[in-house]
Amino acid sequence: MARKGQEIKLSAKGNFVISLKISLPRIRLAYLPTPLEYLPRLSKYLGGPKIWIKRDDLTGPSFGGNKVRKLEFVMADALNKGSSVVITTGSVQSNHARATAAVASKLGLKAVLVLRGKEPSEVSGNLLLDRLFGAEIRFFPVEREEIPAIMEEVADELRKKGEKPYIIPLGASYPIGAVGYANSVIEIRDQAREMGLKIDWIVHAAGSGGTQAGLVFGTKMLKMDTKVLGISMGPDAESLRRASLGVAEGISGLLGLDVQIGPQDFRVVDDYVEEGKISRRVVEAMKILARTEGIMLDPVYTAKAMLGLIELTRNGFFDANENVLFIHTGGLPGLFAHGRELSTFIS
Numbered sequence: 001m002a003r004k005g006q007e008i009k010l011s012a013k014g015n016f017v018i019s020l021k022i023s024l025p026r027i028r029l030a031y032l033p034t035p036l037e038y039l040p041r042l043s044k045y046l047g048g049p050k051i052w053i054k055r056d057d058l059t060g061p062s063f064g065g066n067k068v069r070k071l072e073f074v075m076a077d078a079l080n081k082g083s084s085v086v087i088t089t090g091s092v093q094s095n096h097a098r099a100t101a102a103v104a105s106k107l108g109l110k111a112v113l114v115l116r117g118k119e120p121s122e123v124s125g126n127l128l129l130d131r132l133f134g135a136e137i138r139f140f141p142v143e144r145e146e147i148p149a150i151m152e153e154v155a156d157e158l159r160k161k162g163e164k165p166y167i168i169p170l171g172a173s174y175p176i177g178a179v180g181y182a183n184s185v186i187e188i189r190d191q192a193r194e195m196g197l198k199i200d201w202i203v204h205a206a207g208s209g210g211t212q213a214g215l216v217f218g219t220k221m222l223k224m225d226t227k228v229l230g231i232s233m234g235p236d237a238e239s240l241r242r243a244s245l246g247v248a249e250g251i252s253g254l255l256g257l258d259v260q261i262g263p264q265d266f267r268v269v270d271d272y273v274e275e276g277k278i279s280r281r282v283v284e285a286m287k288i289l290a291r292t293e294g295i296m297l298d299p300v301y302t303a304k305a306m307l308g309l310i311e312l313t314r315n316g317f318f319d320a321n322e323n324v325l326f327i328h329t330g331g332l333p334g335l336f337a338h339g340r341e342l343s344t345f346i347s
Helices: 040-046 066-080 095-107 125-132 144-160 175-195 210-221 237-255 280-293 302-314 332-337 339-343
Strands: 006-011 017-022 036-038 050-054 085-091 110-116 136-140 165-167 201-206 227-232 267-269 323-327
Touching: 036 175, 040 050, 040 280, 040 302, 066 095, 066 175, 085 095, 085 144, 095 110, 095 125, 095 332, 110 144, 125 136, 125 332, 136 144, 144 165, 175 210, 175 237, 201 210, 201 302, 210 227, 210 237, 227 237, 227 302, 237 267, 280 302, 302 323, 332 339
Parallel strands: 050 323, 085 110, 085 165, 110 136, 201 227, 201 323, 227 267
Antiparallel strands: 006 017, 036 050
């Protein structure tokens, strides 16, 4: 199932095309290409640049999201290594864990989810889907830094039972997974060309660094004059910048491509973290997009990134004649786990 030698076409600055054979296993899981659409009503409402959206909430399966692009390469690696079970982690309402459980089910693999937090009294949102997909769920109310060691312990336990476990880090944010977003830049470039569009900025939610690493690597690989801006979901800007750079350097080594990337290529804003309870500002960003374009965001990741884009636009960060592409990274099942909090601010 995992095919090798996927052809990747790289565009140089001139009019010629270089075709490379990258020997990297991949399983086609996502519904690609995802739409790239103009948001005219949001653009007019904000009175700033032209705002576009890349609908990676439509990657499928299981409500889609950015994790499916990553899992195309991650799960291919797991199968090629003869794995029988995948172990991954996230919060109780993790989009990554839900996507992993869905894809594991599709491929006939077991999934063990090491979720950080207490087991809730009510099963809803992503957690409900995890159970529907048949994943084994274990809850650990510990600090994030303790999770890797716990996953190793779970893997050892499974090996003793005759299983062949494969550990997927948080958000699949390591070089193999991040290749999925380097690959997405080829898709974005081709769609933009067909539309006669020059994309000046790519804006996205940044949590563990893999998505930004892939996007930056892809734009540098294709020599695109496009800047990537990550809106942090938690880590401070410097920590996220270092993590993303490390993953991007790993992609370069994995693919055997000499792509020059430095810290200056990773633009991160950490002013919109909004940690803790869902805030009025976050819900307002959700309402703005819903009521101008009929598009929903989740309150934990994408709405915070949209809040960042809205505030930056209002503060004159982008030039009025620029084209700004927002990556909708999915996460919509999380809406249904926060109904009470959201209803407080929706009117």
